[in-house]
Amino acid sequence: MYVTRQHGNRDGLAGLVPGDHVCVAVGSPEQFEAQIAVCLAEGAARGEKLFRFTPDPATTSDCGQQVTIVNPAEAFLAGGPLVPATMFDMFAAQTSQAHAEGYRGIRLVADMDWLLGHPPTPPQIAAFEQLLDRVVSDLSATVVCAYRPGSFTAATVAEVAAVHPLYAGPPQTQPLFRLFNTGGSMWELTGEIDMSNLEDFQRAVRTAAAAGPVSRLHCGGLEFISAAGLAIMARLAGEPAPHPMLITQAPGIVKHCWDLLGLSERLDVTFSDVRPSGVLAEAESSDEEGGR
Numbered sequence: 092m093y094v095t096r097q098h099g100n101r102d103g104l105a106g107l108v109p110g111d112h113v114c115v116a117v118g119s120p121e122q123f124e125a126q127i128a129v130c131l132a133e134g135a136a137r138g139e140k141l142f143r144f145t146p147d148p149a150t151t152s153d154c155g156q157q158v159t160i161v162n163p164a165e166a167f168l169a170g171g172p173l174v175p176a177t178m179f180d181m182f183a184a185q186t187s188q189a190h191a192e193g194y195r196g197i198r199l200v201a202d203m204d205w206l207l208g209h210p211p212t213p214p215q216i217a218a219f220e221q222l223l224d225r226v227v228s229d230l231s232a233t234v235v236c237a238y239r240p241g242s243f244t245a246a247t248v249a250e251v252a253a254v255h256p257l258y259a260g261p262p263q264t265q266p267l268f269r270l271f272n273t274g275g276s277m278w279e280l281t282g283e284i285d286m287s288n289l290e291d292f293q294r295a296v297r298t299a300a301a302a303g304p305v306s307r308l309h310c311g312g313l314e315f316i317s318a319a320g321l322a323i324m325a326r327l328a329g330e331p332a333p334h335p336m337l338i339t340q341a342p343g344i345v346k347h348c349w350d351l352l353g354l355s356e357r358l359d360v361t362f363s364d365v366r367p368s369g370v371l372a373e374a375e376s377s378d379e380e381g382g383r
Contacts, residue, residue: 092274092275093273093274093277093307093309094110094228094273094274094277095273096110096111096228096256096271096273096279097110097111097256097257098256098257098269098271098279098281098312099256099257099258100257100258100259100265101113101257101258101259102259103126103129103259104126104127104129104130104200104235104259105126105129105130105133106133107130107133107134107198107233107235108233109137109139109195109196109231109232109233110227110228110231110232110233111227111233111234111256111257112223112224112227112228112233112234112236112255112256112257112271113234113235113236113255113256113257113258113259114220114236114238114248114251114252114255114257114258114259114260115235115236115237115238115258115259115260116238116240116248116252116258116259116260116261116264117237117238117239117240117260118240118260118261123237126259127143127200127235128152130198130200130235131143131152131156131158131198131200132156134156134198134233135156137195137196137198138194138195139189139194139195139196139197139198139233140159140185140189140192140194140196140197140198141156141157141158141159141197141198141199142158142159142160142161142185142197142198142199142200143158143159143160143161143199143200143201143202144161144162144163144199144200144201144202144205145160145161145162145201145202145204145205146162146164146202146204146205146207146208147202147204148162150202162205163178163181163201163205164205164206164208164209167181170208171209172209172211173206173209173211173215173219175218175219175222175223178219178223179222179223179226182197182223182226182227182230182232183226183230185197186230186232196230196231196232196233197230197232197233198232198233198234199232199233199234199235200235200237201234201235201236201237202237202239203216203236203237203238203239203242203243204239204242207242213243213244213246213247213250213251214250214294216247216251217247217250217251217253217254217291217294217295217298218294218298220236220251220254220255221254221270221271221295221298221299222298222302224254224255224256224271224272225272225275225302227272228271228272228273228274229272229274229275236251236255238251245263245264248260248264249264249265249266249288249291250266250291250294252264252265252266253266253267253268253269253270253288253291253292253295254269254270254271254295254298255269255271256269256271256279266282266288267282267283267284267285267287267288268280268281268282268283268284268288268291268292269281269282269312270292270295270296270299273307273309275306276303276304276305276306276307277305277306277307277308277309278299278305278307278308278309278327279308279309279310279311279312280308280309280310280312280313280324281310281311281312281313281314282312282313282314283314283315283316284315284316284317284320284323284324285315285317285320286317286319289317289319289320289323292320292323293323296323296324296326296327297326297330299327300326300327300330300331301330301331304331304332304334304336305327305328305336306334306335306336306337307336307337307338307339308324308327308336308337308338308339309339309340310338310339310340310341310342310345311339311340311366313341313342313345314342316345318348318352321345321348321349321352321354322352322354325349325352325354325358325360328358328359328360329357329358333358333359334359335359335360335361336358336359336360336361337360337361337363338360338361338362338363339362339363339364340363340364340365340366341362341365341366342365342366342367343365343366343367345365346362346365349362
């Protein structure tokens with residue numbers, strides 16, 4: 092079932108709802124702790140079980156609620172490196188346990204410094220976060236992933252932010268595009284894809300395709316995609332093997348270029364609710380006026 096999710100840039104962590112997955116680029120640690128307190132207090136008010144992931148054993152909670160504070164590297168990975176499948180199983184188990192205990196779900200704030208004991212590569216972190224987004228969507232969890240500038244480069248944060256529906260932090264690490272899950276085999280693409288983020292986009296497409304055949308790609312928030320980006324996007328319908336895919340609310344220029352590149356002849360893709368856009372929209376308007 093297609094799930095509509097909040098997406099875009101945020102000023103803070105207030106107002107989160109089940110299914111939200113937020114990338115935070117931490118600025119002031121004091122301000123971040125204040126935002127965490129608000130976020131967790133709202134989760135408690137919603138009847139959610141609260142968690143904080145951190146490598147710092149001295150971490151406490153100031154939200155006035157019971158919070159489970161753990162280092163996931165020790166608690167779930169036995170001090171070893173990141174194993175995404177193990178972490179996803181943990182999320183499912185903790186959600187099931189929370190429901191059994193009478194909670195409505197789980198809410199987690201994770202200090203991603205917990206990864207640094209066995210640091211994954213930036214693409215590995217992004218792939219983990221992108222697949223985690225599908226888990227968050229499927230479980231209707233609320234998850235905040237916080238990246239500190241002293242631990243992760245701006246380029247890493249920007250790539251990771253692009254596979255979260257929501258971002259809170261400074262403009263320099265805001266993602267230009269977003270590719271996030273909207274339920275099962277369905278994904279949504281927003282923003283702009285150009286030469287500056289083509290490699291990040293390629294990795295995100297590869298991760299989504301590897302997770303299973305993509306049945307639907309919603310493009311209602313897609314503003315621009317280069318020809319090279321469109322060729323990469325086409326892999327969502329061609330990998331792991333060619334399969335039918337529905338593209339909804341893409342700009343008209345995207346459908347036009349798709350046909351020009353011959354992709355409609357090679358792939359079983361249906362476009363639905365195409366949006367008038369750019370030069371094509373102006374041309375269509377001129378044709379209509381000329382016919383009057």
